[in-house]
Amino acid sequence: MSNRIKAVREVLKLSQREFGEKLGVSRDVISNLESERVQLKELLFHHICQIYNVNPHWLKTGEGEMFNNTPNDTAKIQEALNIFKSLRPEFQDYALEQIKNLVKLQNK
Numbered sequence: 001m002s003n004r005i006k007a008v009r010e011v012l013k014l015s016q017r018e019f020g021e022k023l024g025v026s027r028d029v030i031s032n033l034e035s036e037r038v039q040l041k042e043l044l045f046h047h048i049c050q051i052y053n054v055n056p057h058w059l060k061t062g063e064g065e066m067f068n069n070t071p072n073d074t075a076k077i078q079e080a081l082n083i084f085k086s087l088r089p090e091f092q093d094y095a096l097e098q099i100k101n102l103v104k105l106q107n108k
Contacts, residue, residue: 004059006034008052008066012078023047 009019009030016034017027023044032038040048049056058064084092 001040001059002034002036004062004066005030005040005048008048008054008059009034011066012052012075014078018082022051 009016012019015027016030020027020030023030024047025044029038029044033040045056045059048054049059053068055065055068058066084095087095
């Protein structure tokens with residue numbers, strides 16, 4: 001399973017720190033999982049599947065699709081979130097308003 005955790009992280013183009021941060025664990029935890037120094041606990045398993053939309057059957061067995069949706073969609077969402085997080089609060093407010101305006105425009 002450790003190689004599949006690493007594969008998910010690499011497809012999403014996240015460092016061990018970034019991947020763990022969203023899960024609420026340290027880079028060391030991710031490193032230890034990927035190098036098989038520790039086993040993945042059930043709670044973290046479910047958290048990975050939920051947060052990153054990973055197919056639980058694939059994560060356990062390697063069978064089927066890696067993601068419940070396309071990796072490209074997940075990567076785009078992650079990229080947008082990373083960019084949004086890097087903005088100053090006043091720019092986050094502006095960006096959020098612009099996204100809302102785009103949705104309104106799209107729905108016309």
